[in-house]
Amino acid sequence: MRQSRRLTLIAALIVVGFIGTIAWTYFSDRPQPLETPLYLARPVEETGAINRVTGIYLNYRLLDTLLEVLVFSVAILGIQHYLARSKAVRLPRLMESEVVRTAVSLLSPLAFLLSLFFVLFGHLSPGGGFASGVIAASGLLYVGIALGMKEAEQRLSPKRLGRVEKGVLLLLIAYVLFPVLLGRTPLTDLLPRGTPGHLLSGGSILIYNLLIASKVLIGAWIAIVSFAQHRGEL
Amino acid sequence: MAAVIAWILFGMGVLGLVLRRDLVIKLLALGLVNSSAILFLVSLGDRPGAVSPIEVPGLQAPLADPLPQALVLSAIVVNFAILALALVFVMILVERYHTTDSIRIEQEVEKEKDEEEEMPCR
Amino acid sequence: MTAQWILLGFLPIVAGIALLQSRRLSALIGMGLFSFLLAAAYLLMHAPDVAITEATIGAALVTAIYVLAIRRTGRLIVVADEVPGLMAREGDRITGLEYEILAGFAREIGLDLTVRFVPMRRIHWLLSHGEADLGAGGLISSAPPTGVRATPPHLETGLFSYSAAEVSDENEETAHPAHPDYEGYFVDLADHGRHQMLPSVVHSLDLARVLALSRRGIDLEGLTRRDGTFAYGFLVSENRQEIARDYANYLQRLRSSGRLDAMIRRYVV
Numbered sequence: 001m002r003q004s005r006r007l008t009l010i011a012a013l014i015v016v017g018f019i020g021t022i023a024w025t026y027f028s029d030r031p032q033p034l035e036t037p038l039y040l041a042r043p044v045e046e047t048g049a050i051n052r053v054t055g056i057y058l059n060y061r062l063l064d065t066l067l068e069v070l071v072f073s074v075a076i077l078g079i080q081h082y083l084a085r086s087k088a089v090r091l092p093r094l095m096e097s098e099v100v101r102t103a104v105s106l107l108s109p110l111a112f113l114l115s116l117f118f119v120l121f122g123h124l125s126p127g128g129g130f131a132s133g134v135i136a137a138s139g140l141l142y143v144g145i146a147l148g149m150k151e152a153e154q155r156l157s158p159k160r161l162g163r164v165e166k167g168v169l170l171l172l173i174a175y176v177l178f179p180v181l182l183g184r185t186p187l188t189d190l191l192p193r194g195t196p197g198h199l200l201s202g203g204s205i206l207i208y209n210l211l212i213a214s215k216v217l218i219g220a221w222i223a224i225v226s227f228a229q230h231r232g233e234l
Numbered sequence: 235m236a237a238v239i240a241w242i243l244f245g246m247g248v249l250g251l252v253l254r255r256d257l258v259i260k261l262l263a264l265g266l267v268n269s270s271a272i273l274f275l276v277s278l279g280d281r282p283g284a285v286s287p288i289e290v291p292g293l294q295a296p297l298a299d300p301l302p303q304a305l306v307l308s309a310i311v312v313n314f315a316i317l318a319l320a321l322v323f324v325m326i327l328v329e330r331y332h333t334t335d336s337i338r339i340e341q342e343v344e345k346e347k348d349e350e351e352e353m354p355c356r
Numbered sequence: 357m358t359a360q361w362i363l364l365g366f367l368p369i370v371a372g373i374a375l376l377q378s379r380r381l382s383a384l385i386g387m388g389l390f391s392f393l394l395a396a397a398y399l400l401m402h403a404p405d406v407a408i409t410e411a412t413i414g415a416a417l418v419t420a421i422y423v424l425a426i427r428r429t430g431r432l433i434v435v436a437d438e439v440p441g442l443m444a445r446e447g448d449r450i451t452g453l454e455y456e457i458l459a460g461f462a463r464e465i466g467l468d469l470t471v472r473f474v475p476m477r478r479i480h481w482l483l484s485h486g487e488a489d490l491g492a493g494g495l496i497s498s499a500p501p502t503g504v505r506a507t508p509p510h511l512e513t514g515l516f517s518y519s520a521a522e523v524s525d526e527n528e529e530t531a532h533p534a535h536p537d538y539e540g541y542f543v544d545l546a547d548h549g550r551h552q553m554l555p556s557v558v559h560s561l562d563l564a565r566v567l568a569l570s571r572r573g574i575d576l577e578g579l580t581r582r583d584g585t586f587a588y589g590f591l592v593s594e595n596r597q598e599i600a601r602d603y604a605n606y607l608q609r610l611r612s613s614g615r616l617d618a619m620i621r622r623y624v625v
Contacts, residue, residue: 075315
């Protein structure tokens with residue numbers, strides 16, 4: 001009883017302190033942003049992407065995104081490693097009901113189509129590699145439910161796909177380091193910008209989106225399979 | 235307004251994180267704290283009368299600030315990575331102690347420590 | 357603009373309801389709903405990229421992974437045959453000795469207890485196919501069939517033999533119209549005779565069921581008490597060895613602290 005009261009007090013202090021600090025800075029005289037900061041001045045000319053958000057995170061701040069991909073990969077590796085150590089409860093696998101399987105097999109092509117749209121048009125409209133990869137992975141999850149998780153697991157074995165995933169990551173790193181060979185700074189975008197608004201515009205953004213999407217797709221699928229294996233059945 | 239809501243959500247998240255005993259619900263509260271930070275940052279980029287930061291020829295309206303949005307995209311993916319990895323650790327704990335109650339896990343750990351101390355040193 | 361305010365106002369309410377749930381699955385679904393509302397709020401705050409990412413990752417992927425994990429750690433599913441005194445419905449509650457033992461055990465290992473009442477002949481199949489964790493309801497499990505293991509016994513009982521022909525041919529017809537409640541028992545027992553599903557209980561009727569039947573005034577002629585000692589236990593699926601181990605420890609503690617005897621006195625004597 002006393003311990004829980006102490007915990008409540010600590011929690012209240014954290015909340016009040018943190019919110020107080022933030023609110024104070026929020027309502028006091030913030031330095032006003034520049035009238036036109038660098039990234040707002042001529043982003044479309046510089047990045048070639050009419051979606052400014054994509055322009056920022058795949059061009060101006062590409063390094064952030066690369067590290068984010070790295071964090072994602074490390075997390076997936078961690079999931080695989082620690083779940084492989086735990087003793088799996090091998091329950092026999094049972095099928096979902098007919099209704100679920102039919103509905104889900106109708107949904108999966110839609111998921112793949114949406115994923116394709118997001119990855120190809122990531123620099124023109126909202127979307128991008130991460131969302132696209134996760135949508136495709138949920139499409140695979142639908143296939144897994146329709147076929148039975150074990151069947152899907154055998155066809156798309158996480159072990160083999162894991163190698164592809166690492167290959168994609170290496171390819172991404174090699175691609176961003178390639179300009180060094182030409183005497184340029186790493187992360188330089190060498191491709192032409194194209195006409196903003198066209199599919200083939202935005203320099204390397206389309207390539208980055210494709211690589212990130214396949215990376216996230218495989219990573220998310222491995223995570224889903226790992227959790228499903230340690231659950232017995234979906 | 236959105237900023238105030240974000241602070242309320244932050245407070246609820248911290249309270250849930252500290253006061254709930256179930257580890258899985260603690261993790262969900264951690265996700266709520268993360269979401270509140272994201273909401274706060276997105277609300278900073280929004281301004282009255284702004285439109286989505288996608289260039290449309292001939293449009294004069296001001297665009298929402300794309301920088302916080304781009305930063306926050308990473309935060310969402312990292313949030314997923316943290317929650318999934320933490321969930322694996324919870325599963326390992328459950329396998330060992332057969333409960334997700336944090337206080338009972340602490341008691342079990344204390345008991346184990348005591349037993350180790352009672353063992354004669356070799 | 358109004359839509360944005362309303363949506364933002366909903367966020368703390370949904371999050372609060374979600375975090376106050378005692379069941380993990382409810383809390384998880386609540387947080388999934390919260391994530392979707394949050395994605396809609398981002399959309400109204402002119403951040404479509406963030407909205408799509410939040411909807412796919414925050415709402416879909418995180419929820420999917422948690423559901424997968426929770427189904428493993430969340431519940432203790434018990435399949436039981438209904439026996440008055442051991443495990444029986446009273447209105448919308450379940451009472452009985454076995455129920456109380458299992459409820460304490462589920463609390464001990466931090467799982468939600470779910471009891472499903474099934475005919476006795478289904479228990480073995482459900483356990484060996486991983487549909488349930490524990491079988492209960494007056495099971496005498498001295499020689500359990502393959503795929504399941506017996507737990508240590510918790511209550512001694514007696515076993516009565518009867519002639520299968522008599523029950524399935526005569527008693528069934530005469531007893532039914534008068535006692536529709538106990539139709540299940542006789543059909544069930546007759547079934548055992550035909551299909552040999554649970555060899556240890558074929559051609560026999562245990563003490564709790566005999567008492568229940570005689571309390572209903574059913575003619576129990578033709579029953580003879582068998583020699584030997586019999587005891588009630590639970591059946592555990594062979595895949596859930598850790599549950600069997602935990603239960604054995606729990607029963608040991610229950611017995612040595614004298615709480616088991618108190619429970620037995622309360623329900624049986």
